Amino acid sequence: MMTGHVSYAEDFKAVAATLPGVGVPWLEQLRTNAMESFLDSGFPTTRIEDWKYTDLRSLTRRHYTPVTRPPSIDSVIPADPWWQDELQHRLVFIDGHFVPELCPLHPLLNGVTITSLARVLEQQPDLLEHRLGRNTALEQPGFNAFNTAFMRDGAYLTLGDGTVLEQSVHLLFVSTGTDLSMRPVRNIIVAGPHSHATVVESYVALGDAAGLTSAVTEISLETGAHIEHYKLEEESASASHIAGIYVTQERDSRFDSHNIALGGQLVRNDLQIALNGPGAATTLNGLTVTRGRQHVDNHTRVDHNKPQARSDEWYRGILDDRSRSIFNGRIVVHPNAQQTVSHQANHSLLLSGDAEADAKPQLEIHADDVQCTHGCTVGQLDEDVLFYFRSRGVDAVTARNFLVCAFAVDVLERIRLQPVRRMLERRLAGRFMDMEVLDSLRERLSG
Numbered sequence: 001m002m003t004g005h006v007s008y009a010e011d012f013k014a015v016a017a018t019l020p021g022v023g024v025p026w027l028e029q030l031r032t033n034a035m036e037s038f039l040d041s042g043f044p045t046t047r048i049e050d051w052k053y054t055d056l057r058s059l060t061r062r063h064y065t066p067v068t069r070p071p072s073i074d075s076v077i078p079a080d081p082w083w084q085d086e087l088q089h090r091l092v093f094i095d096g097h098f099v100p101e102l103c104p105l106h107p108l109l110n111g112v113t114i115t116s117l118a119r120v121l122e123q124q125p126d127l128l129e130h131r132l133g134r135n136t137a138l139e140q141p142g143f144n145a146f147n148t149a150f151m152r153d154g155a156y157l158t159l160g161d162g163t164v165l166e167q168s169v170h171l172l173f174v175s176t177g178t179d180l181s182m183r184p185v186r187n188i189i190v191a192g193p194h195s196h197a198t199v200v201e202s203y204v205a206l207g208d209a210a211g212l213t214s215a216v217t218e219i220s221l222e223t224g225a226h227i228e229h230y231k232l233e234e235e236s237a238s239a240s241h242i243a244g245i246y247v248t249q250e251r252d253s254r255f256d257s258h259n260i261a262l263g264g265q266l267v268r269n270d271l272q273i274a275l276n277g278p279g280a281a282t283t284l285n286g287l288t289v290t291r292g293r294q295h296v297d298n299h300t301r302v303d304h305n306k307p308q309a310r311s312d313e314w315y316r317g318i319l320d321d322r323s324r325s326i327f328n329g330r331i332v333v334h335p336n337a338q339q340t341v342s343h344q345a346n347h348s349l350l351l352s353g354d355a356e357a358d359a360k361p362q363l364e365i366h367a368d369d370v371q372c373t374h375g376c377t378v379g380q381l382d383e384d385v386l387f388y389f390r391s392r393g394v395d396a397v398t399a400r401n402f403l404v405c406a407f408a409v410d411v412l413e414r415i416r417l418q419p420v421r422r423m424l425e426r427r428l429a430g431r432f433m434d435m436e437v438l439d440s441l442r443e444r445l446s447g
Helices: 003-019 025-041 117-123 143-150 383-391 396-407 418-432 436-447
Strands: 088-094 112-114 156-159 168-177 181-191 196-205 211-220 226-234 240-249 254-261 266-275 283-289 295-304 310-319 324-333 340-350 355-365 370-379
Touching: 003 025, 003 117, 003 143, 025 143, 088 112, 088 283, 117 156, 117 181, 143 181, 143 211, 143 226, 143 436, 156 168, 156 196, 156 211, 168 211, 181 196, 181 226, 196 211, 211 226, 211 254, 226 240, 226 266, 240 254, 254 295, 266 283, 283 295, 295 310, 295 340, 310 324, 310 355, 310 396, 324 340, 324 370, 340 355, 340 396, 355 370, 370 418, 383 396, 396 418
Parallel strands: 088 168, 156 181, 168 196, 181 211, 196 226, 211 240, 226 254, 240 266, 254 283, 266 295, 283 310, 295 324, 310 340, 324 355, 340 370
Antiparallel strands: 112 156
C-alpha cells in the first residue's frame, strides 16, 4: 500500500457501509477490487507517459474528504442559468447527491429511464452488474479505480429501441464550495438501437473552494443509435476536476461530443471512443479557455476496430496569463479497419508570452486502405490582421478581443443546441469583449 494513500483507505472503510447498494455481493466486490487497485497504483505521476505534462503533486499533497450527505439547500440556482428557459429533462446533483425536488422531468416515452444511479443501485442493482466498469479499465493508474471505489451517485439514462427524445437531458452537478471535499460522480448512458437523445453534462460551482470532482461517464450506443453529448466544465478557480468519458459504438451509430473547459485550477479530461461496428461515426469538438495559472489536459483516443467507420476531431484552445493546456489526441486504426476515414486538428492561440500549449497528435495505422490526416498549430494573433483592423478605425484592444472570439467560432458553429451555444458566446464576449461592442463591430466590418 502506498503510504500517501493510507488516509483514503481509512475513508473507504468509514463510508463503505453508507454507499448505495451495500450488501449487494458483486457491487461490494467491485468496490473492494477498485480500492485495492487504487492503493497499489496510487494517483498517476509524470513518469507515466499519458501524464507527462500534468503534475498532480498539488492534488496529492491534499486530502479530500467524501461528502456523505447532501447539504440542506432548499433551492440552488447557479449564476447565469443559461438553461432556465429551455424545456428539458433535468437531474440536479448537489455535492454529488441527487436532489429530486430540483429536477423537472416531463412526460417520458415508453422505454426511457432517467433517474439517479444511487436509486438503481438500491432498488435494481442487477441492471448495473454488467454495465458498471464495462467501458473503463480499473488497472489504469489512479482515477477510474478511485471513482469506482467511492462512487455514490450520478445519472442513469437508458433509451429503448427507436426512442427519440425531443427534449434534451441536462445533468447538472453543483459544488456548494465546501473546501477539500471529494465528489465522485458516475454516469451510465445506454442508447438502444436507432434511439436518439441530446445529453448535457455540466459542472458548476457556487464558491471558490479547493474541492475535487472525480467524474466517470460510460456511454454505450447500439446499432443505429445517436447521442449528442455536451460536457461543460465551469468549476471554481481553485478546484480540481478529473474526468473520463468512455464510449462504445456499434454498427451505424453516431456520437457527437462537445467538450468545453472554462473553469478549474487543475483539469484533466479523458475521452475514449471505441468504434466497434461498420458505419459508426464520431465527432469530437472541443474548446478550452484558460487564464491565471489554470492547467487543462485533454486526452482523446479513438480506436477504429471495424471497417468503414469515421472520426472527425477539432479541438481549440485560448490561453492567457501563465495558464497551460495539453492536447494529446491518439487515433488507432486496427488491422481489420479498412476504409477508415479519420481527421484530427488541434489549434491553440496564445494571448500571453507566459502561456504554454503542448500538443501531441498521434496516428497509429495498421491498415492500408485508409484516409487519415492530422494537423496542429500553436501561435499568437496575426499582426497583419490586427493592422487591418486598425486601418478600419478599430482600436488595438477591441481588435484583439474580436479576433479571439472569432478564433472560437470554428468550435461554436458545430454546436447545434442553441442555449449552450448562446451561453458560450456570452462567456467569451464577457471575458474578452462587451456583447454590444461585439455586435456593433460586426455591423461595422460588414458595412
